[in-house]
Amino acid sequence: MVNADVSPRDAVVATYRLRDRRDKLEARAEGIAVGLTIGSWTDLPAARKSEVAKHCGRVEGIRVLEEGTNGEVVAEIDIAYPVANLNGTFASLLVTVFGKLSMDGEIRLERLYLPDALARQFPGPKFGVEGVRERLGAHGRPLVMSIFKACAGLTLDELVEAFGEQAEGGVDLVKDDEIFFTEAYATPEERVRAYAEKAREVAQRTGRQTAYAVNLTGPVHALRDRARRLADQGAGALLVNVVAYGYDVVADLARDPEVHVPILAHPAVSGALYGSPNYGIAADIVLGQLMRLAGADIGIFPSMYGSVTLGAEPTRRLVEHLRADAPHKPVLPAPSAGIYPGLVPRLYQDFGVDLVLNAGGGIHGHPGGARMGGRAFFDAIWAVEHGVPLEEAAKDRPALRQALEKWGVPS
Numbered sequence: 001m002v003n004a005d006v007s008p009r010d011a012v013v014a015t016y017r018l019r020d021r022r023d024k025l026e027a028r029a030e031g032i033a034v035g036l037t038i039g040s041w042t043d044l045p046a047a048r049k050s051e052v053a054k055h056c057g058r059v060e061g062i063r064v065l066e067e068g069t070n071g072e073v074v075a076e077i078d079i080a081y082p083v084a085n086l087n088g089t090f091a092s093l094l095v096t097v098f099g100k101l102s103m104d105g106e107i108r109l110e111r112l113y114l115p116d117a118l119a120r121q122f123p124g125p126k127f128g129v130e131g132v133r134e135r136l137g138a139h140g141r142p143l144v145m146s147i148f149k150a151c152a153g154l155t156l157d158e159l160v161e162a163f164g165e166q167a168e169g170g171v172d173l174v175k176d177d178e179i180f181f182t183e184a185y186a187t188p189e190e191r192v193r194a195y196a197e198k199a200r201e202v203a204q205r206t207g208r209q210t211a212y213a214v215n216l217t218g219p220v221h222a223l224r225d226r227a228r229r230l231a232d233q234g235a236g237a238l239l240v241n242v243v244a245y246g247y248d249v250v251a252d253l254a255r256d257p258e259v260h261v262p263i264l265a266h267p268a269v270s271g272a273l274y275g276s277p278n279y280g281i282a283a284d285i286v287l288g289q290l291m292r293l294a295g296a297d298i299g300i301f302p303s304m305y306g307s308v309t310l311g312a313e314p315t316r317r318l319v320e321h322l323r324a325d326a327p328h329k330p331v332l333p334a335p336s337a338g339i340y341p342g343l344v345p346r347l348y349q350d351f352g353v354d355l356v357l358n359a360g361g362g363i364h365g366h367p368g369g370a371r372m373g374g375r376a377f378f379d380a381i382w383a384v385e386h387g388v389p390l391e392e393a394a395k396d397r398p399a400l401r402q403a404l405e406k407w408g409v410p411s
Helices: 022-035 046-055 090-098 128-136 156-168 188-206 220-232 247-255 283-294 312-323 341-351 370-385 390-396 398-407
Strands: 011-021 058-067 072-082 107-113 143-148 173-176 211-215 237-241 263-266 298-302 332-336 356-359
Touching: 011 022, 011 058, 011 090, 022 058, 022 072, 072 090, 090 107, 090 247, 090 283, 107 283, 128 143, 128 332, 143 156, 143 332, 143 370, 156 173, 156 188, 156 370, 173 237, 188 211, 188 220, 220 237, 220 247, 237 247, 247 263, 247 283, 263 283, 283 298, 283 312, 298 312, 312 332, 332 341, 341 370, 341 390, 341 398, 356 370, 370 390, 370 398, 390 398
Parallel strands: 143 173, 143 356, 173 211, 211 237, 237 263, 263 298, 298 332, 332 356
Antiparallel strands: 011 072, 011 107, 058 072
């Protein structure tokens, strides 16, 4: 071990899962601790060692998990990295704990502990659960969010018509598809203004106001100005492809008081980081812990129910990051992919009331169209809140009845 002065209170502690020979584990761990902090220890003269000691990593623990063959084992190694090495950016954090190490064979970052003093250097959510609820006027129930599908190639008038149909269903948010980048037919600014007007028109008839979560796109150097502009022009929230743009980009938006709308964190590209069980970074870190630190108010992640899924245990850890007692406000989880009205009781059971029901096909694929698709979710929410089985509630609720006829109720 090195740097006995470093403790978890002033260090980031990273836990890695790796495969190596049992007799090499201590040297491997020591190599990580030194290699990712000061580069070399044995080659330093004595005078320099005392100077750099506070910056050197420390091996906190080694645990063998599985015995292999030919002396190989699967093990976990805990390494403490001094906070003094970091500068309050995600770049410094990620490069320190997993930079060149990520290229060193079979190794995966499984857990990451940050002391509160360091966590406070990151912005965290500007609104959090209660702030989002207050802005959208949605209390005591899950929020309902519709994914705007089939956007590319439509004129602004066609887009407004499609937005209006979703708003007629009473959804709290209509979210852009994350793949909607083209501005050939309408810029994000034009969409925000037109949708805001349509939302006001629908609200006069229905009494329910629907917000628009616009996909924040463009070159990185222009994102902050565009985010401010979209917020001022009536965007209800900003959808950001966080992994593609970078956590530090999102953190800058979250810190900016002129970006006065919630941030929806989309998980696009994140599978490249967490997809392998033996390489990369665990999903709960990528989509939970880091998203909250960066400033996501709503965190989107693959649900446990669709074709693109996370398992139950990774999902539990992810949601724990979003809700844990921490220096930052809690985040609304938005499990996505494979969400339909018949799942609402299960979603309540698995996530509680503080969540976002985020549906694409589960709204647009409704036999009665997107308007009825949105209403079916509210019918299902009513049933759960009143302790009525969905099949019973559907008898006098056509939207829910048609949804159950198409998708059913999971057993």
